[in-house]
Structures are given as structure tokens and as C-alpha cells.
Amino acid sequence: MKIGIIVFSKTNNTFLVGERLKIALEEKGVDAEIQRIIPENDDPGVKPPIVFINKPDVSPYDMIIFGSPVWAFSLAIVMKEYLEQISSLEGKTVFSFVTKQLPSKLTGGTKANREIKSAVVSKNGTVKKSFIISWKNKKRENEISNLVAEILKSV
Numbered sequence: 001m002k003i004g005i006i007v008f009s010k011t012n013n014t015f016l017v018g019e020r021l022k023i024a025l026e027e028k029g030v031d032a033e034i035q036r037i038i039p040e041n042d043d044p045g046v047k048p049p050i051v052f053i054n055k056p057d058v059s060p061y062d063m064i065i066f067g068s069p070v071w072a073f074s075l076a077i078v079m080k081e082y083l084e085q086i087s088s089l090e091g092k093t094v095f096s097f098v099t100k101q102l103p104s105k106l107t108g109g110t111k112a113n114r115e116i117k118s119a120v121v122s123k124n125g126t127v128k129k130s131f132i133i134s135w136k137n138k139k140r141e142n143e144i145s146n147l148v149a150e151i152l153k154s155v
């Protein structure tokens, strides 16, 4: 099984979670790699269409974990645009996670994961489980450990 952890991360929080997951998967002997989505312009005010310097191909992977920050109570526009541009996700196991600043509910995490879910559905895939990591939350470590443990159960 080949696993792709595909993340957009402007200030590396999301990337760090992806790395934690990659290490845990490799410890279990699974072939996992991280791919960074790199747009030409990562300014939050960027308007579509977004041009990508690195637009990871989803086709080599049996399982994909998409990770993105929350921007303005929604999925970061860069991730949203990336998901519109990818090829089919049919037959792949998909997970998603978002990182955000604020610990409280109603600050965009659920909505952002929902946006990933509907983008995945439009590519004929299904999201098995979604996670929210709140960066300023005391429970951040628990949230990351839970994400890693849940995904490890599926490999």
C-alpha cells in the first residue's frame, strides 16, 4: 500500500502534523510520503484560478490524507483550488485534517473539512474520517495523537 500525505501549509503547522503521521506510518513499515502543494502565490487574498508550482498527483496512492489550514472560517483557497484540479479519487481511501488557530467551535474547522469532503465526493471518492487540530489548544498533542492512531488503524 502506498500512502500520500498531501498538504498545503503556509506557516508549517499543517506540514508538521503531516510529518508526525509520516513517521508513525513508516514505523509501522508502511510506504508513506509527504507531498507539498505549492502555489505560485500563497497570499490568503489570492484569487482563482491559482497556478501551482507543485501540484501533487494523486494517482500513485492507495490512501491519501489531505491536510490544510483553515482560512477565514473556511478551507484555505489554495487547497480548495487544488482539489478542483486533481484527477479521480475513485477506489482510494481518503482522510482529511485541518489545522486552525482558535480552539473554540464554529471557527471554521468543521466547515473546512466539509469543503474537503464535498470536493472529494465530486472526484468520486469518500472521506473516511476528518480531524481538526487547534494549534492554540492545550489538547493539541492529544488531537494529533488521536489523528495518528485513527489513521494507523486503517493500514
Ligand SMILES: Cc1cc2nc3c(=O)[nH]c(=O)nc-3n(C[C@H](O)[C@H](O)[C@H](O)COP(=O)(O)O)c2cc1C
Residues within 6 Å of the ligand: 008, 009, 010, 011, 012, 013, 014, 015, 044, 068, 069, 070, 071, 072, 073, 074, 099, 100, 101, 102, 103, 107, 108, 135
Ligand atoms: C489568512 C488567514 C486566515 C485564518 N483564519 C482562521 C480562522 O478563520 N479560524 C482559525 O481558527 N484560524 C485561522 N487562521 C489560523 C490558521 O488556520 C492556523 O494558524 C493554521 O494552523 C496555519 O496552518 P499552516 O501553518 O499550515 O499554514 C488563519 C490564518 C490565516 C493566515
